[in-house]
Amino acid sequence: MNKKIKKLAFRDLKVNKKRNRLTMISILISVFLISMVMNMGVSFYGYMLSEMKISREEVLTIAFGNKVNSLNYKYLTLYTDKDIELVRSAEGVKSATGVKGFGVDSITYDNGKQIITSTLYGIDKSYLDNLGIKISEGKMPQKDEEVLVGNSISKATKLGVGDKIQVTVSGKETDFVISGVIDYQEEQAFNTVPSEINQMIAVNVKSKYVLDSKYGYISAIAKDVNKLSETGENICKKLNTDKDLKNALDGTGISPIVASRKDVKDMLSTWFDYIALFIILLILLIGTIASINIINIFAITIQEKHKDIAVYKIVGASQKQVRLIYVLQSLLLGVKGSVIGTLLGIIFSALVITILQWKNNSNVIIYVLPFVIGIVTAFLAGYLASRKTDKVDVNVLMNE
Numbered sequence: 001m002n003k004k005i006k007k008l009a010f011r012d013l014k015v016n017k018k019r020n021r022l023t024m025i026s027i028l029i030s031v032f033l034i035s036m037v038m039n040m041g042v043s044f045y046g047y048m049l050s051e052m053k054i055s056r057e058e059v060l061t062i063a064f065g066n067k068v069n070s071l072n073y074k075y076l077t078l079y080t081d082k083d084i085e086l087v088r089s090a091e092g093v094k095s096a097t098g099v100k101g102f103g104v105d106s107i108t109y110d111n112g113k114q115i116i117t118s119t120l121y122g123i124d125k126s127y128l129d130n131l132g133i134k135i136s137e138g139k140m141p142q143k144d145e146e147v148l149v150g151n152s153i154s155k156a157t158k159l160g161v162g163d164k165i166q167v168t169v170s171g172k173e174t175d176f177v178i179s180g181v182i183d184y185q186e187e188q189a190f191n192t193v194p195s196e197i198n199q200m201i202a203v204n205v206k207s208k209y210v211l212d213s214k215y216g217y218i219s220a221i222a223k224d225v226n227k228l229s230e231t232g233e234n235i236c237k238k239l240n241t242d243k244d245l246k247n248a249l250d251g252t253g254i255s256p257i258v259a260s261r262k263d264v265k266d267m268l269s270t271w272f273d274y275i276a277l278f279i280i281l282l283i284l285l286i287g288t289i290a291s292i293n294i295i296n297i298f299a300i301t302i303q304e305k306h307k308d309i310a311v312y313k314i315v316g317a318s319q320k321q322v323r324l325i326y327v328l329q330s331l332l333l334g335v336k337g338s339v340i341g342t343l344l345g346i347i348f349s350a351l352v353i354t355i356l357q358w359k360n361n362s363n364v365i366i367y368v369l370p371f372v373i374g375i376v377t378a379f380l381a382g383y384l385a386s387r388k389t390d391k392v393d394v395n396v397l398m399n400e
Contacts, residue, residue, distance in 0.1 A: 020333055023297050027337030028344075030290035031374035034283050035345020036352075038370060039362045041279050043353050045272045046361035049265065051188045057225045057261045058094075059130050062087060062218040062235060064249070070232075070259045075216035077101060078248050086238040087220050092231030094223045097126040098215030100205060105168040107201060109157055120167060121202035122210030123148075128182070130219045133197060137161055138180030141204040147176045151184035152198035165201075169209075176203075222260070232258035287373060291381040298326055298385030309389050323386035330382020331375065338374030345370060 063073035079098055087096040100122030107115040125140050138161035141148050147165065154160060163178050185194035203209055222231045239245060239256040249255055302309070312322050346367060353360050 019297055019301060020329070023294055023330075024333045024337040026290050026293045026297075027334050027374050027378050028341040030286045030377065031338045031341025031370045032345045032348075033286050034373055035342050035367075035370035036349050037279055037282055038366050039345065039349035039360075040352065041272075041275055042361045042363075042366055043349075043358045045268065045275070047356075047358040048268050048271070050359065051191060056130070056132055056221075058222045058228075059260070060093075060220040060222055060228070060232060060235070061259045062096075062220060062239070062256060063216075063259065064254050065257045066254060067257055070257045070263045073217075073257055073259055074254075075099075075101065077214040077216050078245060079215035079218055080244075083239060083242055083245060084215070084218055086242060087218055087235050090231065090234040090238045092223050092227055092234055094221040095126065096218055096220040097124055097130070098205065098218050099123055099127060100210045100213045101216045102169075102210045102213050105171065107165055107167050109159060109163070109165045113157070115153060115157060115165065115201070117153075117199060117201055119201075120147075120209065121200055122205040122207060122213065123202045124205045127219055130221060131193070131197070133185065134183045135180045136183040138178070141179045141202070141207070143177075143179075144203070144207045144209060145174065145176050146179040146203065148180045148182060148200070148202045149178055150182050150198040150200040152195075153201060154178075154181045228260045228262040232260065283373065287377045290377050291384075294330065294378060294381035295385045298330065298382060299388055302326065302385065302388045319390055322389045323383070326386040326389065327379065327382045330378045330385070334375045334378025334382075337378070338371045341374060342367065342371045 061073070062079075064076045064078070065073035077100070081098075084096050084098050087093060102120040102122065104118060104120050107117055107120075109115060128135070135148070136151070138148075149159065149165075159165065159178055161178055161180060164175050165178065166173050167176055168174075182197060182200065185197045187194050220235070222228055224231070235258050236256055245256070309322055312325075346362075349362070350360060
């Protein structure tokens with residue numbers, strides 16, 4: 001009987017080609033949309049992560065802000081050499097260095113041409129090493145009147161190693177010589193650090209011009225990337241022992257905070273949880289619409305085939321066997337539509353991802369899941385529609 005049921009299922013598929021083609025297209029479109037949404041969603045998540053990557057994962061930024069959101073930090077010139085030593089002594093910290101900021105009246109070159117910046121930074125080589133940044137030309141400043149400039153500054157002004165700039169502080173102008181140019185940093189959508197580095201003009205942190213300035217923030221390296229949170233807590237505990245720092249922040253509502261790549265990932269994971277929820281709801285909606293379409297199409301087919309169904313019952317077919325005819329038809333259409341829809345989804349999503357210059361982070365699960373959803377949707381729709389065959393009354397046919 002099973003072979004006969006299969007033959008009947010295939011026969012009906014051939015007879016109702018146009019209607020079955022519509023059913024298959026409905027499944028195809030559903031699977032295609034689900035595949036596109038899932039592939040694009042995963043790749044967008046990877047894109048967000050890559051756009052916030054400027055340093056190694058073990059880099060910690062110690063600045064100021066609210067502990068509720070460690071990524072919403074600000075630079076305040078409050079840290080001292082004492083605080084850097086406290087950070088270095090914290091459990092889990094491998095090394096630490098500070099970054100100073102010194103306000104200037106103006107920076108000019110070539111007989112008065114203005115460089116749009118009002119801050120002279122004080123850094124050392126370890127700060128650049130922490131961020132994985134190299135000097136493309138020249139070297140770090142060694143003398144008091146030497147500066148390191150960012151790549152954007154160098155390109156915009158056409159200044160290079162050995163050229164001079166004029167820095168005015170409190171009305172007094174001093175000539176500085178460019179000792180090196182920082183390698184260009186690719187701009188990132190969710191990170192301002194590359195722009196800051198490209199626009200930086202910095203002296204050695206030991207230069208007399210920033211010697212009396214305090215540090216705006218501290219850059220540290222953790223020993224273990226798996227213990228970034230614990231290391232951050234240890235650093236904050238150490239900094240809270242600095243009474244001068246504590247008094248300076250008293251009543252401001254802010255405190256020392258430690259930001260890391262882990263915080264970035266946690267934030268992005270939270271964002272993506274909402275995106276994933278939206279994707280799930282969208283998949284359910286697409287699946288529901290597809291199921292309703294298939295049920296309606298099969299319901300019409302069953303309505304037109306009620307005489308054939310009655311004949312099947314007369315010759316001894318059970319309710320289960322009659323249902324199986326339409327479930328098999330639905331499955332066959334589901335497999336065909338799911339295969340084509342999945343392939344089109346993979347191809348088109350890969351094309352869009354390439355155009356947007358994202359990295360394709362899709363995996364086997366992302367490829368297989370839309371296919372499985374398509375088949376399951378078709379099966380459930382076919383099964384629900386096949387239940388209408390139970391209502392076909394043999395006696396009514398006999399009376400007719």
